[in-house]
Amino acid sequence: xxxxxxxxxxxxxxxxxxxxxxxxxxxxxxxxxxxxxxxxxxxxxxxxxxxxxxxxxxxxxxxxxxxxxxxxxxxxxxxxxxxxxxxxxxxxxxxxxxxxxxxxxxxxxxxxxxxxxxxxxxxxxxxxxxxxxxxxxxxxxxxxxxxxxxxxxxxxxxxxxxxxxxxxxxxxxxxxxxxxxxxxxxxxxxxxxxxx
Ligand code: GTP
Ligand code: MG
Numbered sequence: 001x002x003x004x005x006x007x008x009x010x011x012x013x014x015x016x017x018x019x020x021x022x023x024x025x026x027x028x029x030x031x032x033x034x035x036x037x038x039x040x041x042x043x044x045x046x047x048x049x050x051x052x053x054x055x056x057x058x059x060x061x062x063x064x065x066x067x068x069x070x071x072x073x074x075x076x077x078x079x080x081x082x083x084x085x086x087x088x089x090x091x092x093x094x095x096x097x098x099x100x101x102x103x104x105x106x107x108x109x110x111x112x113x114x115x116x117x118x119x120x121x122x123x124x125x126x127x128x129x130x131x132x133x134x135x136x137x138x139x140x141x142x143x144x145x146x147x148x149x150x151x152x153x154x155x156x157x158x159x160x161x162x163x164x165x166x167x168x169x170x171x172x173x174x175x176x177x178x179x180x181x182x183x184x185x186x187x188x189x190x191x192x193x194x195x196x
Pocket of ligand 1: 060
């Protein structure tokens with residue numbers, strides 16, 4: 001995928017703030033700190049478009065990025081951040097549910113998990129939720145640079161098993177540090193969005 005333009009168009013908390021139009025859209029979801037914002041920068045080849053942090057809880061709004069004036073990538077706030085109050089957790093749930101259940105042009109919601117670890121119970125719940133809405137055919141396994149190549153397949157299998165993924169669904173390992181896995185991500189994304 002050749003990225004000609006990439007810009008943030010909206011940081012939304014409510015549906016009325018979502019960008020209008022019927023452009024295809026793909027959103028990224030996962031635990032806080034798993035690397036969603038970094039993944040967006042990596043696949044777009046932009047260093048600081050999406051804001052990242054070593055501390056969890058950086059992304060707090062639904063951030064819409066317009067790519068090539070053709071489709072949206074959406075960065076979502078993460079879950080499982082211990083310091084968050086019950087009230088904000090409930091708000092997160094409401095915001096996510098509203099987005100997932102009402103966004104018509106949403107073609108896929110990609111779950112991101114850390115390649116080093118077996119998906120947590122929260123990841124499993126999130127994945128089941130995505131399935132319920134008809135999403136979850138692509139999983140991105142982040143921080144690929146933190147395990148050796150010889151262990152890659154084993155870790156991918158652990159993820160597939162724990163999430164009970166279907167054989168036709170894909171796990172794409174990604175490294176934001178080494179910029180690896182980018183083409184495979186676009187291959188999966190363009191198929192979903194009927195681009196090219
Ligand atoms: P929230 O916005 O809090 O939900 O987090 P996030 O999922 O957007 O995570 P973010 O992209 O901010 O990254 C969290 C931390 O993980 C940062 O310190 C990143 O540099 C690091 N990180 C992300 N991806 C990778 C990767 O592929 N390899 C390595 N080594 N570090 C990564
Ligand atoms: Mg983020």
